[in-house]
Amino acid sequence: MSTIQTKDHAELAGQFNADENRVDWHDETLWWIRQKRDKAVNQLPEWELLRETGSKIKEHVLSNLGNYLEAFEANALANGIIVHWAADAKEHNEIVHQIIRKHGVNRMVKSKSMLTEECHLNEYLAENGIEVIDSDLGERIVQLAKEPPSHIVLPCIHKKKEEIGDLFHEHLGTPAGVSDPQILTETARQHLREVFLTRKIALTGVNFAVAETGEFVVCTNEGNADMGAHLSEVHIASMGIEKIIPKREHLGVFLRLLTRSATGQPITTYSSHYKKPRPGQEMHIVIVDNGRSIQLGRKDFRNSLKCIRCGACMNTCPVYRRSGGHSYHNAISGPIGSILAPNLDMEKYADLPFASTLCGSCSNVCPVKIDIHDQLYKWRQVIVKAGYTTKAKTAGMKMMHWTLSSPGIYHAAGKAGRLVMKYAPFAVNNALNPWYKQRDMPKPPAESFDEWYKKNRGKK
Amino acid sequence: MSSRGKILSTIRANQPALTAMPDVEPLKAYSSTENLLTQYTTIATNIGAKVYEVSNIDEVKTVIQNNFGTGKRIVSTLPELSDIADTKEYLSDLPIELADVEVAILQSDLAVAENGATWITEDQLRQRVLPFITQHLAVIVNAKNIVATMHDAYTSIGISTQGFGAFIAGPSKTADIEQSLVIGAHGPRSMSLFLLKEA
Numbered sequence: 026m027s028t029i030q031t032k033d034h035a036e037l038a039g040q041f042n043a044d045e046n047r048v049d050w051h052d053e054t055l056w057w058i059r060q061k062r063d064k065a066v067n068q069l070p071e072w073e074l075l076r077e078t079g080s081k082i083k084e085h086v087l088s089n090l091g092n093y094l095e096a097f098e099a100n101a102l103a104n105g106i107i108v109h110w111a112a113d114a115k116e117h118n119e120i121v122h123q124i125i126r127k128h129g130v131n132r133m134v135k136s137k138s139m140l141t142e143e144c145h146l147n148e149y150l151a152e153n154g155i156e157v158i159d160s161d162l163g164e165r166i167v168q169l170a171k172e173p174p175s176h177i178v179l180p181c182i183h184k185k186k187e188e189i190g191d192l193f194h195e196h197l198g199t200p201a202g203v204s205d206p207q208i209l210t211e212t213a214r215q216h217l218r219e220v221f222l223t224r225k226i227a228l229t230g231v232n233f234a235v236a237e238t239g240e241f242v243v244c245t246n247e248g249n250a251d252m253g254a255h256l257s258e259v260h261i262a263s264m265g266i267e268k269i270i271p272k273r274e275h276l277g278v279f280l281r282l283l284t285r286s287a288t289g290q291p292i293t294t295y296s297s298h299y300k301k302p303r304p305g306q307e308m309h310i311v312i313v314d315n316g317r318s319i320q321l322g323r324k325d326f327r328n329s330l331k332c333i334r335c336g337a338c339m340n341t342c343p344v345y346r347r348s349g350g351h352s353y354h355n356a357i358s359g360p361i362g363s364i365l366a367p368n369l370d371m372e373k374y375a376d377l378p379f380a381s382t383l384c385g386s387c388s389n390v391c392p393v394k395i396d397i398h399d400q401l402y403k404w405r406q407v408i409v410k411a412g413y414t415t416k417a418k419t420a421g422m423k424m425m426h427w428t429l430s431s432p433g434i435y436h437a438a439g440k441a442g443r444l445v446m447k448y449a450p451f452a453v454n455n456a457l458n459p460w461y462k463q464r465d466m467p468k469p470p471a472e473s474f475d476e477w478y479k480k481n482r483g484k485k
Numbered sequence: 486m487s488s489r490g491k492i493l494s495t496i497r498a499n500q501p502a503l504t505a506m507p508d509v510e511p512l513k514a515y516s517s518t519e520n521l522l523t524q525y526t527t528i529a530t531n532i533g534a535k536v537y538e539v540s541n542i543d544e545v546k547t548v549i550q551n552n553f554g555t556g557k558r559i560v561s562t563l564p565e566l567s568d569i570a571d572t573k574e575y576l577s578d579l580p581i582e583l584a585d586v587e588v589a590i591l592q593s594d595l596a597v598a599e600n601g602a603t604w605i606t607e608d609q610l611r612q613r614v615l616p617f618i619t620q621h622l623a624v625i626v627n628a629k630n631i632v633a634t635m636h637d638a639y640t641s642i643g644i645s646t647q648g649f650g651a652f653i654a655g656p657s658k659t660a661d662i663e664q665s666l667v668i669g670a671h672g673p674r675s676m677s678l679f680l681l682k683e684a
Contacts, residue, residue, distance in 0.1 A: 054664055071515040081507040088504045091497040110489035163661035186663045206662035222581050248617045248657040248672025255614035256580050273644055277635040291600035292654050301648030303613055314492045322499030
């Protein structure tokens with residue numbers, strides 16, 4: 026039985042729900058992005074074939090991952106890139122630290138990389154006296170706020186522009202009360218330009234790594250990855266083992282899927298193909314496992330490794346939209362985060378597969394057809410069997426099992442429930458019932474379907 | 486055992502039985518070669534680029550001079566633009582020395598109708614940072630080099646030996662603050678696309 030429940034989705038969602046206006050704004054904004062996705066997708070009659078092809082390419086990669094990683098490594102080495110392998114987050118951080126130390130600097134610029142969030146690289150480097158500045162605007166904002174990103178594509182979607190204005194006033198010297206996105210973005214542009222021009226080392230993430238060419242592709246709208254990488258003397262790219270695709274022509278499939286799913290754009294502004302270091306530049310790739318090879322062995326959950334990090338499952342999720350990314354207390358939030366996290370630590374993330382209505386919308390929009398809601402359901406079973414649920418949930422489940430196993434008890438319980446809700450609604454509509462938070466209990470029906478059927482149709 | 490060895494052996498122990506690699510050819514059947522110019526222009530405009538149809542390089546010069554004036558640093562990789570742009574000296578600059586470039590005029594040999602992107606390679610850049618660090622980007626592409634989809638684009642560019650290449654689709658942008666679109670994040674504040682239509 027689990028006793029370690031450091032954080033809990035429902036409790037953290039409760040904190041987010043304290044500000045109803047913000048929840049409504051968050052909900053509507055993400056749904057608007059979901060609608061933009063639909064509009065973009067509906068313009069392609071071949072969309073379903075594209076998804077199917079993307080899903081099958083990823084399936085094929087997972088079935089031959091060892092060979093593809095070796096081929097990628099050999100081609101990258103031939104291109105003049107230095108390749109490192111990291112078994113876990115700690116080793117990844119140490120490798121990056123060593124590269125920085127070797128060059129005798131104490132600061133670095135970094136573009137968006139969810140892997141480095143997963144590895145807590147910034148914290149590790151800070152402890153070792155190295156300053157990291159995140160260059161994606163949204164990531165810079167949450168960094169100034171000393172918060173983690175709440176969304177993998179839209180890191181500060183939980184923040185209002187007035188709060189961002191306050192942060193910029195405090196840290197970047199904008200006048201108090203300025204919250205115009207145009208002015209704030211221009212301020213960040215000037216601030217980060219100085220950073221790009223003065224940092225010797227730049228770290229980027231990797232969207233796709235091509236086995237046949239040894240190149241990697243990085244996608245941004247802002248141009249921050251390219252500004253950092255091309256101005257640096259040392260470029261470090263961190264990638265999970267699952268970023269591999271076999272051939273360059275497969276980029277055609279994934280670049281078509283990625284941004285339409287993410288924001289409804291036909292493609293990101295920049296899709297940069299890094300194959301060789303610039304003359305005089307040093308280029309490193311760190312290939313990171315951190316539990317992925319274990320997930321590969323979990324038959325029911327290995328498909329989660331197909332993920333291309335578009336965020337579509339978050340934008341569409343009724344729970345994510347109303348609970349906010351921080352309620353998932355994991356680098357990757359939302360439905361996909363909830364099936365990736367338990368692989369890393371089943372006890373710490375035992376709550377996440379339950380943070381879903383299992384409506385299936387996530388699986389419907391996933392560009393690589395991951396069966397996300399099925400996996401959420403399967404993780405619940407694994408977690409309950411392993412004894413990682415809370416005492417209240419286990420007791421509730423047992424009661425449910427007892428009630429549903431016997432028709433007699435089931436009918437009696439139904440009748441009792443209807444009577445309670447009719448004559449004593451306060452018995453369930455109170456603070457002891459978490460379902461009642463932000464909701465009213467429905468009016469109970471006068472009779473059960475079974476009773477109605479017996480009365481009206483039973484005699485025939 | 487090294488981490489490399491450990492990772493690869495765990496992967497080999499855990500990876501499922503080999504499945505077939507799917508064919509991307511069937512996707513190409515959806516590419517239409519009709520109205521590529523119109524489609525490209527519409528989509529490039531939607532993503533924030535300014536599209537000009539021109540019939541010769543002199544028209545490009547006129548637009549650049551009208552839009553950006555004189556006295557600012559303009560660089561280009563095209564030798565025929567040497568009268569309005571630095572086409573040589575910037576090559577020996579360090580990347581950071583390009584920070585004051587106002588306009589960069591580049592050539593692309595490939596544009597993609599479905600998303601408004603142009604493909605630009607290291608040979609066409611000479612300095613990798615150029616299309617990102619410049620305040621304004623201009624790209625000249627022959628109208629007959631527009632393909633329908635990304636599948637056609639990769640068929641056209643093949644594997645190539647270039648050290649760097651990028652699809653660039655419009656000016657740099659962000660919507661990180663309350664989803665309000667702002668043009669000019671870290672890269673160019675504008676993108677001018679010159680579609681060269683030879684008579």
